[in-house]
Amino acid sequence: MNTDLETIRIQPCSAQSVELATGDELVIIDPDGQQVSDLVAFEQTNHEEYLSSGRSLDYASRLWLTTGDVLYSNRSRPMFTIMEDTCGRHDFTLTPCSKDTFKIIYGENEGRPGCEGNLVAALAPYNIGVDRIPIAFNVFMYVAVDAKTGEFSVLPPLSKAGDFVRLRAEMPLVVAMTACSAGQSNNFCYKPIDFQVLRHGS
Amino acid sequence: MNTDLETIRIQPCSAQSVELATGDELVIIDPDGQQVSDLVAFEQTNHEEYLSSGRSLDYASRLWLTTGDVLYSNRSRPMFTIMEDTCGRHDFTLTPCSKDTFKIIYGENEGRPGCEGNLVAALAPYNIGVDRIPIAFNVFMYVAVDAKTGEFSVLPPLSKAGDFVRLRAEMPLVVAMTACSAGQSNNFCYKPIDFQVLRHGS
Numbered sequence: 001m002n003t004d005l006e007t008i009r010i011q012p013c014s015a016q017s018v019e020l021a022t023g024d025e026l027v028i029i030d031p032d033g034q035q036v037s038d039l040v041a042f043e044q045t046n047h048e049e050y051l052s053s054g055r056s057l058d059y060a061s062r063l064w065l066t067t068g069d070v071l072y073s074n075r076s077r078p079m080f081t082i083m084e085d086t087c088g089r090h091d092f093t094l095t096p097c098s099k100d101t102f103k104i105i106y107g108e109n110e111g112r113p114g115c116e117g118n119l120v121a122a123l124a125p126y127n128i129g130v131d132r133i134p135i136a137f138n139v140f141m142y143v144a145v146d147a148k149t150g151e152f153s154v155l156p157p158l159s160k161a162g163d164f165v166r167l168r169a170e171m172p173l174v175v176a177m178t179a180c181s182a183g184q185s186n187n188f189c190y191k192p193i194d195f196q197v198l199r200h201g202s
Numbered sequence: 203m204n205t206d207l208e209t210i211r212i213q214p215c216s217a218q219s220v221e222l223a224t225g226d227e228l229v230i231i232d233p234d235g236q237q238v239s240d241l242v243a244f245e246q247t248n249h250e251e252y253l254s255s256g257r258s259l260d261y262a263s264r265l266w267l268t269t270g271d272v273l274y275s276n277r278s279r280p281m282f283t284i285m286e287d288t289c290g291r292h293d294f295t296l297t298p299c300s301k302d303t304f305k306i307i308y309g310e311n312e313g314r315p316g317c318e319g320n321l322v323a324a325l326a327p328y329n330i331g332v333d334r335i336p337i338a339f340n341v342f343m344y345v346a347v348d349a350k351t352g353e354f355s356v357l358p359p360l361s362k363a364g365d366f367v368r369l370r371a372e373m374p375l376v377v378a379m380t381a382c383s384a385g386q387s388n389n390f391c392y393k394p395i396d397f398q399v400l401r402h403g404s
Binding site (some may be wrong): 037049053054055059064075076104105134135151 | 206250251254255256257259260261263264265276277278295296298302303306307311333335336337340346348349351352353354355
């Protein structure tokens with residue numbers, strides 16, 4: 001987190017997109033603590049190449065990624081390196097919440113767009129539609145697993161106010177991030193997310 | 203497993219595709235034990251709708267799915283119900299092995315297509331390309347997780363000779379399945395997989 005840089009706010013229950021050049025750094029900040037940001041990424045000119053949970057977890061041999069780990073694309077190329085992580089716990093197994101998620105898990109019928117709908121809105125300038133939203137890198141999302149039964153619990157994030165993750169782009173990227181809309185993920189406190197971009201890329 | 207039905211063999215390190223109508227049942231059999239089958243599925247006429255690990259795990263609140271669980275599409279619609287499962291342990295977090303997987307994990311440079319390449323070959327009649335191969339339902343794949351560190355180990359499958367999974371199609375589907383090519387997944391014994399189709403769908 002760099003105090004000289006512009007900090008951009010993602011308002012509660014919304015999303016924003018940003019373009020990164022190779023070498024640029026993206027800092028995702030939880031300004032108030034206990035909030036989740038669902039992050040998806042695509043190669044900047046070829047959106048068929050996207051951030052892949054399955055590839056990243058396979059190469060790390062770990063469910064939870066942190067400083068030093070690499071996030072891979074579906075084509076097995078590095079998309080990001082995690083340079084710094086003051087929280088240490090994130091999820092990379094679940095898809096962004098959506099109006100169907102709210103219906104199925106919470107019995108909620110208001111039709112809120114959820115992170116899925118908000119990501120699609122943020123990615124509209126790139127014509128990346130809803131069927132292209134994969135499992136997100138769910139920054140600060142805390143999913144605890146029972147190693148015997150495989151049952152998991154979505155718990156309040158471990159992030160405290162000011163915690164951040166700093167990611168270095170390893171290829172030109174279009175990235176979209178949310179301030180999460182799912183009550184379970186953020187202890188039913190719908191808060192903002194902040195981000196900064198360090199432009200020292202090529 | 204029904205002895206009156208035709209049993210189709212997927213030869214070691216290959217894949218096959220099959221079309222299912224709503225209500226049809228697909229039985230995936232491990233004829234010799236300790237072999238894995240990576241399964242992917244698409245809505246039969248709209249391939250933008252595909253089998254989604256992230257949705258299925260979220261709705262089950264469990265990493266490992268078995269009898270009674272539903273496998274969902276990216277559009278949150280049921281694609282399969284697991285009707286019967288004599289093994290009880292499968293993976294739904296990792297992408298199919300590929301020539302890049304072999305290079306990154308095993309240091310192998312022979313360029314074997316892996317399950318990813320074999321699935322693409324099996325899906326060629328449907329014009330489903332490599333960028334459309336998501337995290338597979340890895341039938342019989344045994345991934346043990348350390349609940350504290352998140353580290354996982356790919357262990358020999360728990361399946362014994364004759365173990366099977368019976369899936370009911372909940373929509374018209376194109377399905378592709380492999381006999382897995384990754385040594386780690388099948389205890390370095392590259393074996394066949396068998397399947398049967400019970401046609402009582404609409």
